Amino acid sequence: MEVERFSSIFGQYTPEQSTMSTCNAPSLFSDTCNSVAGNVGTSAQLFILLLNTIVNAKCSFIGKNDFPTNVAETLQDGDEFDFIVLGAGSAGSAVASRLAEANPQWKVLLVEAGSYPSIDSQIPGFFAMIQGGDHDWQYKPRPSKEACLGFKDGQCRWPRGKVLGGTSVLNAMIYVRGHAADYDGWEAAGNKNWSHDKVLPYFLRAEGHVAKDKQDEQKHGFEGPLTTSRYHSDSDLRDVLIHASQELENKGLGRDEHGYGLYEAPSTIVDGRRCSTGKAYLTREEHKNTKNLVIATDTEAIKLLFNMESNSVQGIPRVTGVTLNVAGKIVNVKSKTEVVVSGGALNSPKLLIQSGIGDKNTIQSLGIPLTAHVPGVGKNLQDHLCSFGVIVEMDERNPKIDPIDEMYKYLKRNDGNFAGIGITNMVWFINSDQNAKKTQPDLQLHFWEFPKGEHANVDLVGHVLGLNDRSTQSLHELIDRKRFMIILITLLYPKSIGRLEFPSKTTANDGLVNMDIIHQYLTDEEDMNVMIKGIDFVRRIVETKEFKKVNASFAKFDTVNCEDKEHASNDYWKCNFRNFASTLYHPVGTCSMGSDVNQGAVVDDELRVHGVQGLRVMDASVMPKIVGGNTNAPAIMIGEKGADMIRIAHMA
Template identity: 35%
Template sequence: MMIRLSIPLGQVLLLALAFAAATTKRQQQLNVEQLRQLGLGNIINLPNYTDLPRGSYDFIVVGAGAAGCTLAARLSENPNWTVYLIEAGGVENLMHLIPVLAPMLQLTASNWNYKSQPQRHACRGMNNHECALPRGKGLGGTSSINFMIYNRGNRRDFDSWAERGNHGWSYDEVLPYFLRSESAHLQGLEHSPYHNHSGPLSVEDVRFRSSLAHAYVRAAQQAGHSRTDYNGESQLGVSYVQANTLKGRRHSAFSAYIEPVRPLRKNLHILTMARVTRVLIDESTKSAIGVELLHGRRRFEVRARKEVILSAGAFNSPQLLMLSGIGPEDNLRAIGLPVVQALPVGKLLYDHMCHFGPTFVTNTTGQTTFPTRVTLSDILSFYLAGNPATRLSSIGGVEALTFLKSPRSRRPSDWPDLEFIFVAGSLASDEGTALKLGANFKDEIYDTLYRPLQLASQDHFTLLVMQFDPKSVGRLWLHNRNPFTWPKIDPNYFRNEEDVEYLLDGIKEAIRITQMPALQALGTRLLDRPVPGCEHKLFGSDDYWRCSIRTMSYTLHHQVATCRMGPASDPTAVVSPELKVHGMRKLRVVDTSVIPLPPTAHTNAAAFMIGEKAADLIRGDWL
């Protein structure tokens, strides 16, 4: 008999642990090494990362996200250098390792929980029209709370960076750094020159796949989208998702780069739960000499002999620069900060905006992700046998991606404008307990569109439609000098109406794919409940979908360009192609804030690449 559980998934997992702990003595005697082999070692042996400052260090790295962990690990390979890695959050735990729980992590202290300024043209389905802007807070950064999608981008993205004066950043020059980081376990791509098998970061197929995903991939091919490796030669087409998981468990930057080497590196010091409040600067030489931080109730000044490196992300790195007197002169003077170096920090902010939908219902049973469909055998198989093919290994329900062109595209033929993210579920998949709250959706949206699906346990899937090349540009600024208050973040979504039209093109193509035989065989049909606020539009018309796009707006935290990379001649640039802050010495920014233009990709893979390349740039300067 199969036991099904009807309580929230987080409680299910805790009960499973209790059950596992209370069974036979043999199971109770699983030792630490066996648990580590299952990826569960830190349940019972949480590491202590409280290396309080001791003197000075060669390099101080602020922020332990994908770029920061990569950089700290690579620099500490030199035993003659000391590296101090400082993180505002804490350490991953069991919940972080379980891919299906990704939506729930956005409700925890592992998320900075940023929200945008109220949006005039988007996020109308969110409370106060504020878009949720999740960013990871903890060792691993956003790689510890995201949906684990591994997607590098298009060759033309990087070539365009180089064409703008960023020498060393063309596709042929950055591909080796993507490969250096990667340990690929991808069926059929074992001999691909676009994948490596010996790096620290695991990239693998998601072993759990619903029949809905298989039907979608076939339908997309029937609609003319070829099968592809979107991290290979051609990005255009449909593919099952490639994920940063290892044997079905999340493989974050911390798990990949820091945890394996930390016991072996006496020169790598790590401090968690510490807030850096500013960079210490010698104004006579415009040199970064260290950082000020708070840990507990104590204030420390930590010195750097060689460099201070900000890897705090697209919001926190610009905030720290401005708190240190580096930023737009008008903003700094308005809040009473002395201007050390006038630079356009935060003046540009690009992000990818999605439409959460359309959603489709099917005649299948048992395929959509619902917490009630996680069985006790799933849980025990995942925990005790290390089975990577249970529903718990689904990366938040994401199973396939499609990269495609809009009919209105002005880009070259091999450069996609849109992405479809196939999810075997919707906001109903966690019964309104996580994703709805984490995304800040109004109750009315959930109750009208999704609660009926939940109550009926109706099988369904969603195609999130994302635009890659938005014309709308936002910004970020400080409104006071308090380092513990958020910066103001205004992505300015859909200010340019053409962005809405691109997503409309995507919705039409998504609906066309569902009309192909493979999905029609499952009885696939569009969920025809009108979005609240759009009832006055004819359902399914272009104007209806335009209204839906502005209401069901959803960002996948791909913010870039707040510390834009460019040559000194570029008036919009904050850092050089070597990632050095213009006009400053011994200060770099190494994270996705330096990306100059919105990439044709999710940004996590690029963060690892940036960390790997920065390590070589720094070694080149100091060796």
């Protein structure tokens, strides 16, 4: 695969060699010409120019020198900070940056189990290749009889970021805030100041939107560190989708996610580069000047430390620091003010359990001293279930793409196919029940195009999703015949709620616990019913005049365990979903926000962990109910709002 050849070139280059401001990469053109006394033909010059372009392009990628000082190797027992933030992901990077910005006198330590983002992770078109690598925790839920049957060992894969920037380094860079009613619902459930009107300023504060028209100017922020922008795919399917939307709904491309219809979502992309929260928040110039924000990479938090006596309300433990594993070295660092846990919906509850915070029966069974009985830790696991088996085949209309040409175009001008994610930024919000008067959509469609004959793309998707060999082979046979598009039907408000279980400690005696992910996909019959209604809408799309022009139809391919079902019947789709429906990588809710511990709340509406002092959780795990759209933007908002809560509390 040609893309892999370029990826391997980048892979030989370490982030330590790159800076944003300077670059001493040699000119291959000059060096080579001198070595042959200028006797170089035109073809050789063009080849050397390509190589020179590759070398010089490396200078525009972020690397080690762009981030705050890394103190991992110098950390010692007793080192003290005003704030310690655990996890440099979508929320954690924002939290640490904003705390350091709020008061130059505050010393902030940001801890990350992973390292610096690689060069290939910064290329938008490579996003699928990053999953399953060193930047990924590579989680796999427990096998289920209800879903993921077409995956290896019956396990779908849950990529989670293990890198500065967290999962914002792995995701598809789609920036969707969710619907206003989502946040109004949080506040109505008792979470004060979490209505849409109260969270909107924090979305705007984060955004550095590159607007293309006045309509954009009215809806986004422009001074924030997180660059968002819109781009248009060159695929003919973009226009096909727009015209199909006009035919079905009598309206064209929308610019507002609040409502129904086709929407070209902004992306966290700037100048053809991924804008992860690691890049957006941690490489800011002010952090290089003030020096009050430091990081510790390749460093895993083992447990939180508490004091029941000094500086504590009687009987309520107060966090005093964190035990860290720094490349095998155990270090205890202190926090003078607060510790913020931002490990995400899987690692945040895991750390709480390791620290004795959770259901007392679970804690006691693990032999861990009980710090606080908070039974909701690890419960309320919600995720957007997404189908990968709804495939529409059609005629090839786009010219065949040469990856060598595309890579040169990308490196030379920061544009072309590698500068974006194809038509995947096109999202369509729909109401599964056209007769019901709902205030917000309950399904979201994404689109993923596969050109005819591109077997490398099939291998990639098979690897990324973890499809079993039979499922992958059936897609190879399909792409031999036709171009196809996967229409990802996404369930926005699942009723099937999962959980995390912690059955034992690890055998390594390292203070860590084993964690099982129980996703519970499609265990509630209503979820299956809504997905089937989504098929009805997709069928209407396929039957539009616009899709008929490209001879679109539902593809027939080998679907495990579904051979006895009539193709494209409801029974077939139910079987298809149980094989190919999986995560859209949006787990939330496992440290749910609320006022009542006995009702499953883990943090209050100030994101303070119930039953302890000086400890907050700030990431997607605090969502009491999942939002109706991609979760990266809301996670960043939570980080922005949470950091402001701390600023107000300690600078009043």
